[in-house]
Amino acid sequence: MSTHGTEAPRPIRIALLGCGTVGGEVVRLLTEQAGELAARVGAPLELAGIAVRRPDKHPELPPQLLTPDPAKLIESDADVVVELIGGIEPVRDWLLAALHKGKSVVTANKALLAECSGELSEAADSSGADLYFEAAVAGAIPLLRPLRESLAGDRITRVMGIVNGTTNYILSAMDSTGAGYAETLDEASRLGYAEADPTADVDGYDAASKAAILASLAFHSRVTVADVHREGIAGVSSSDILAAQKIGRVVKLLAICERVTAEEGAESVSARVHPVMIPRAHQLAGVGGAFNAVYVEADAAGELMFYGQGAGGAPTASAVLGDLVTVARNRVLAGRGPRESAHAALPIRPMGQTPTRYHISLDVADRAGVLAQVAQVFAVHDVSIAAVRQRDRLSTASLVIVTHSAPDSALQSTVDEISRLDVVREVVSVMRVEGEDS
């Protein structure tokens, strides 16, 4: 279908499900930039309807477009469904129905994608519809399209990033003020950087959903949120922050997705979210406040970094609009975007078998032979020590150890056994480390 004919092109009709902060921005941009967007798409973009829970609460929106019933819009003649409601049910059923009907879907729903992207992709494939979700990970940062398309000819080995702004804000604040976790969380809530119920952020659920989406795309495999090892930041103490500072590092909550190659050559995927000490010179260390940044390593491309705003109405709307222009263009040109690429189907590597490195800071008895005893525990568990620092008698944390890479379960067992040694008065801080130079 060409748009260069003499007849005016048919508008692309859009059903918008949900109209909160992001949806409001999407409507604003669709309206304000209507001419520009029509030129870029090759046809006007037209709102077919907007589903909101309480139409009477939206005097700013055209009343004839409003409906409290999303299912009605799925049944309508809309070409594209933009979903900004969130959560799994009943959204899952609506989007499956839309895709089966051949409507393309643009969604920012990370929880849904991290649980059912396979099912959604199959529905899209069955009818030839598009499924795009750039806004689901790292807000405005163009990250998924590069992973899905720009790096499609390369072999990605690692995706590691700061993908949750709330936890990054809290950890940055703890690092600069020295305050504890609970106090800093309170302050963040007061300032609006944390939700009233911050569980999804601080316990790492949000980041884990994003890790599942990133790992699926990077490794051409289906990875769901259940496959992601998850630890939040509630256990990060000011002792941890201080211990990190003492070795020139900073604590960040990272989503880490890796292609792990076993000795016999078999590949698997490790996806995890947990606090990590990274060197202060690392580019991710400088990412402060509510910003997001993601590192990607690929065989041919080498190291790449993507940086930008990870949340907020306008930035998220930018990502939604980008997807909307793409799927609308595909309609006009009778084309299709890339389908799900899950052909590699790599197995998930359990956290216990994932190679990690630990930092361990101990308060130990002030007598000879302590290091020998501690080192013996590492040796028994086949964990190799990279660096040891012993402090003088006046210091409280008197033994700091950073290990080489070992299976996470061996490191956990080592820490357990060390904590039970008579000579160890207190385990001051235990945290995984990433990045060289420690």
Place this chain on the structure above:
Amino acid sequence: MSTHGTEAPRPIRIALLGCGTVGGEVVRLLTEQAGELAARVGAPLELAGIAVRRPDKHPELPPQLLTPDPAKLIESDADVVVELIGGIEPVRDWLLAALHKGKSVVTANKALLAECSGELSEAADSSGADLYFEAAVAGAIPLLRPLRESLAGDRITRVMGIVNGTTNYILSAMDSTGAGYAETLDEASRLGYAEADPTADVDGYDAASKAAILASLAFHSRVTVADVHREGIAGVSSSDILAAQKIGRVVKLLAICERVTAEEGAESVSARVHPVMIPRAHQLAGVGGAFNAVYVEADAAGELMFYGQGAGGAPTASAVLGDLVTVARNRVLAGRGPRESAHAALPIRPMGQTPTRYHISLDVADRAGVLAQVAQVFAVHDVSIAAVRQRDRLSTASLVIVTHSAPDSALQSTVDEISRLDVVREVVSVMRVEGEDS
């Protein structure tokens, strides 16, 4: 056309024009990752032929694929032409012929695109072929696809970046050693960071081509290299580097593409390449050696940064392969990527009318009233001074001025007139500045 049928999909046949460092990597990746790539595309990728000047010099390549005649491959049954020869003629004619025949084109040829992308795009449109060129700007960094697609629903206001590794290496070295330009260039050549003939890099031609491509995509307008104001780094002295250090800045060669809005609301595009002093805290300041990084500012997305390797065989091949997978997928799905988007057709703003800010470091006579005289010249040219620092009598450069934004021609005239003042013994350094905090 579905790939889910029972019959084996027809291979996508590729003609490779040029097989140097990048081409060799492309062949290697096509061979080593054949299975993976076929799964991602939905059909095998098959080399139809490789054009090299001297087939006998390539014992590493399958002899039956080699030809010294690119035109023969354009006439062949290849579906896709990958062009890695470079230069304008005769490559332009070959690619136009390929596109008119409906063959999709993947190219890394920045000079060609910066001069004839309109003509190439029209040829692609005439037959429905794809034209992709991610590798032409910033090597492996996925930058053009985000600009063309992810940000297609946003309004980009600025693209600013380090897009030439050779000049970045030289300026980084001058900053850390204090050595002069000529000496540092010699050292860079010796170490292989600069070509035997470094003109294209050090005089800014390479960066100007990239600026033209970036400005075209960002502002949906046709910008050619002739529209780009270009200054290289040959004029950067150790006095400039030192002057930058004294005000907490660093000198970088930047490509700057801006949407400029005049008072009456009319928009135009400014595209320029020249040395700039940026604050040391700026994220681009930390980009050292041969790395590339590009900042993008958009209305809704806010600030974004993309970072990675801007050159080299494998990184460039990664970008080529990504494009190749995309255009091959489009063949399999009978779809098409986005077409040229030049509908905005914004006019080019001449450099003289582009708002810039200057840093000026002067060695002035040691007597009262000098600042008044100098300030008077600024006032006459309607240039507003942002900051002045006067040094004591022992210092050589005794007056340092940073201006507010003003038309570049007014700043040039101001500098010209100041240099002729009796009280000015020497203009120690004049350079444009970007970024806040000076």
